[in-house]
Amino acid sequence: MAAVRGTERTIAWRERRLAERRVPQWLWGWLLLAPALLLVLGLILYPVAYSFWLSLHSKHAYLPVQTFVGLDNYLFFLTQDREGFWRSLWLGTIYAVGSVALQVVVGVAAALVLNESFLGRTFVRGLLLFPYMVPTIVVVILMRWVLNDSYGIVPWLLRSVGVGAPGFFTGEMMMLTLVLISTWTFFPFVLIGVLARLQTIDPDLYAAAEIDGAGAIRRFLHVTLPQIASVLFVLVLLRVMFMFTKFDIIWLLTGGGGIGWFVRTLPVYTFMKTFQELQVGAGARLSVIMFLILTGFAVVYFRLFRERSEEGS
Amino acid sequence: MSGRPGRARGPGFTLWIHGAAALLALLCGFPLLWMLLTSLEPDAEILTGEPLLWPSRLQLDAYARLFSETGFAIYFWNSIKVAGTATLLTILVATLAAYAVTRFRFPGRELVAGTMLFTYMFAPIMIVVPFYIMVRSAGLMNTHTGLVLSYTAFSLPFSMWLLRSFFRSIPLELEEAAMIDGASRPQAVARIIVPLALPGVIAVSIFTFIVAWNDYLFARVLISSDRLKTLPVGMNDLYNATVTDWGMMMAAGVVITIPALVFFVLVQRWLIAGWGAGGVKG
Numbered sequence: 001m002a003a004v005r006g007t008e009r010t011i012a013w014r015e016r017r018l019a020e021r022r023v024p025q026w027l028w029g030w031l032l033l034a035p036a037l038l039l040v041l042g043l044i045l046y047p048v049a050y051s052f053w054l055s056l057h058s059k060h061a062y063l064p065v066q067t068f069v070g071l072d073n074y075l076f077f078l079t080q081d082r083e084g085f086w087r088s089l090w091l092g093t094i095y096a097v098g099s100v101a102l103q104v105v106v107g108v109a110a111a112l113v114l115n116e117s118f119l120g121r122t123f124v125r126g127l128l129l130f131p132y133m134v135p136t137i138v139v140v141i142l143m144r145w146v147l148n149d150s151y152g153i154v155p156w157l158l159r160s161v162g163v164g165a166p167g168f169f170t171g172e173m174m175m176l177t178l179v180l181i182s183t184w185t186f187f188p189f190v191l192i193g194v195l196a197r198l199q200t201i202d203p204d205l206y207a208a209a210e211i212d213g214a215g216a217i218r219r220f221l222h223v224t225l226p227q228i229a230s231v232l233f234v235l236v237l238l239r240v241m242f243m244f245t246k247f248d249i250i251w252l253l254t255g256g257g258g259i260g261w262f263v264r265t266l267p268v269y270t271f272m273k274t275f276q277e278l279q280v281g282a283g284a285r286l287s288v289i290m291f292l293i294l295t296g297f298a299v300v301y302f303r304l305f306r307e308r309s310e311e312g313s
Numbered sequence: 314m315s316g317r318p319g320r321a322r323g324p325g326f327t328l329w330i331h332g333a334a335a336l337l338a339l340l341c342g343f344p345l346l347w348m349l350l351t352s353l354e355p356d357a358e359i360l361t362g363e364p365l366l367w368p369s370r371l372q373l374d375a376y377a378r379l380f381s382e383t384g385f386a387i388y389f390w391n392s393i394k395v396a397g398t399a400t401l402l403t404i405l406v407a408t409l410a411a412y413a414v415t416r417f418r419f420p421g422r423e424l425v426a427g428t429m430l431f432t433y434m435f436a437p438i439m440i441v442v443p444f445y446i447m448v449r450s451a452g453l454m455n456t457h458t459g460l461v462l463s464y465t466a467f468s469l470p471f472s473m474w475l476l477r478s479f480f481r482s483i484p485l486e487l488e489e490a491a492m493i494d495g496a497s498r499p500q501a502v503a504r505i506i507v508p509l510a511l512p513g514v515i516a517v518s519i520f521t522f523i524v525a526w527n528d529y530l531f532a533r534v535l536i537s538s539d540r541l542k543t544l545p546v547g548m549n550d551l552y553n554a555t556v557t558d559w560g561m562m563m564a565a566g567v568v569i570t571i572p573a574l575v576f577f578v579l580v581q582r583w584l585i586a587g588w589g590a591g592g593v594k595g
Contacts, residue, residue, distance in 0.1 A: 138548075
C-alpha cells in the first residue's frame with residue numbers, strides 16, 4: 001500500500017514539475033532575480049553612471065542651472081585647486097596609510113595574543129571585538145569626552161603621571177587623534193581575519209621550527225608571517241579602500257571648518273563642495289576621481305603583491 | 314586551538330601573554346565602561362576637572378532627561394523602523410536572488426553574481442552626490458522610504474553573495490524530497506532551505522541592521538525634518554545644539570549601543586562565519 005501511495009506521489013510531483021516547466025527555468029531565474037537586480041542597477045550602478053555624466057557638467061544643487069563643461073573642470077582640480085583638491089588628496093592618503101598601518105599592527109598583535117591560551121580568553125575576545133560594534137556617532141562623542149582637554153580622563157591621567165596633555169583637538173594633533181580613534185574602532189576587522197587564519201596553521205610547522213632552534217621572533221617571521229600573508233593581502237586592500245573613502249567618523253569628529261581643516265580628506269572635501277557650496281558637478285567630479293584613484297590603486301596593488309603573496313603561501 | 318601540543322611555554326611567556334591580554338582588554342573596555350559610569354554619575358561630579366574613578370552614587374537622571382527633554386525617543390523609534398524595514402526587505406530580496414542563482418540555470422547567471430560583487434567597491438561617499446539628485450527628483454526627500462531603499466541597495470550585494478554560498482552547500486535532493494512529499498516549491502524553500510541557511514540569514518540581518526543603524530551620511534543628506542531624523546543625525550544635532558550635557562550624551566551613547574551589542578552577543582558565532590565568507594563593510 002505504502003509503495004503505491006509513494007508512486008502516486010512521485011507521479012503527482014512529476015506532473016507538477018512538468019507544469020512548472022511551462023514557465024521555463026530562465027524566466028523563473030530572472031523573475032526571482034528581478035527585485036535585487038532592479039535595486040542594485042537603479043540605486044548603485046545607475047547613480048555611478050549618472051555621476052560620471054554629472055561630472056562633465058556644472059550644476060547647482062537647487063537652482064536649475066546646468067551647463068556642459070566637459071573635462072575643463074577636471075583640469076581645474078588637477079592644475080589649480082592646490083589648497084582644496086591636492087591638499088585633501090594628500091591628507092586622505094596620510095589618513096588611509098597611517099590608520100591602516102596601525103590597524104594592521106594592533107590587529108595582528110591582538111590576534112597573536114588571542115591565539116594563545118590564557119585566563120578569560122573568550123571574554124577578552126568578545127571585548128576586543130566590541131569597539132567595532134559601537135556605532136560611529138557614539139565612538140566620536142565618547143572620544144570627545146574621554147579625550148576632553150578640561151574634563152577628560154585621558155588628559156587627566158597623562159597630567160597626573162607628569163607627561164602633560166597634548167591637546168588632542170588642536171590643529172597639530174588632529175590628524176594623529178583621528179588616526180588613533182579610527183584604529184581603536186576598526187582594528188577588530190583585521191583581528192578577526194588574522195585570527196581565523198592563525199587557527200588553521202598546522203602546529204607541526206611550529207614544532208619543526210622549534211626543533212630547528214628558532215626563537216619566538218624567528219618563528220613569527222618564518223612560520224606565522226608567510227602563513228598569514230595572503231589574508232593580510234586581502235585585509236590591507238579592503239582596509240585601504242574603506243579608510244580612503246571614510247567620511248562619517250572624520251566629519252562627526254571635526255565638522256568641516258575650524259580644526260576640520262587639518263583633516264579635510266577627499267571624502268570630506270567632496271561632501272563640502274556638494275552640500276555646502278552646492279556645486280553638485282564638482283562633487284560628482286571628486287567622486288569620479290576617488291573612484292579612479294581607488295581603481296588605480298587596486299590594479300597596482302595586485303601587480304605588486306599578488307604574485308609575491310601567492311609564492312609565500 | 315589553545316594549548317597547542319609541542320609548544321612548551323615557560324612561566325615568563327605565560328605572564329607576558331596575560332599582561333598583553335589585560336592591556337588590550339583595558340584599552341578596548343575602559344572607554345566603554347567610562348561611558349556607562351559617566352551616564353550614571355550625578356551632574357555635579359562630572360565636570361570636576363578631577364575625574365572620580367567611582368561616583369559617590371549612581372543615578373538615572375541623565376536617562377530621564379534624555380527621554381523627556383529631547384527628541385531622542387522619536388529618533389530611536391525612527392532608527393528601529395528604518396533599520397528594521399531595510400533588514401526585512403534585504404532578507405526577502407537577497408533570498409529570492411540567491412535562490413535564483415543557485416537553483417535555476419540560465420544565461421547571464423554568473424555575470425549577475427559577478428556584477429553584484431563589483432558594486433561592493435562603491436563607497437557611500439561616491440554614491441551620495443548623484444543619489445541625492447535622484448531622490449530629490451523622485452520626490453522622496455525627507456521620507457524614510459529613500460533611506461530604506463538606499464540601505465537595502467547597499468547591503469544587497471554582500472547579502473546576496475553570502476546567502477549564495479550558504480544555498481550552494483544545501484543539497485538539491487533535500488528540496489526535491491520535500492516536493493515529492495507534496496510540498497510546493499515555496500513551502501520547500503520556507504521549510505527546508507531557509508532553516509538550513511539560517512546562520513547566513515542571521516549574518517545578513519545583522520549586517521544590514523548595523524549598516525542602517527550606523528549610517529550618518531545618507532540620513533543627513535536625505536532627511537531635514539526633526540521628526541524624521543534617525544539616531545546618528547539626531548544625536549549629533551543634540552550634541553551641537555547646546556552646551557554639552559555630558560551625562561546625557563553618554564546616556565544616549567549607552568542606549569544607542571545596546572541594540573547593536575545585543576545583536577552582536579546573540580549571534581557572534583555566525584557573524585564571524587559571515588566575516589570569513591566575504592568580509593563586513595566599514
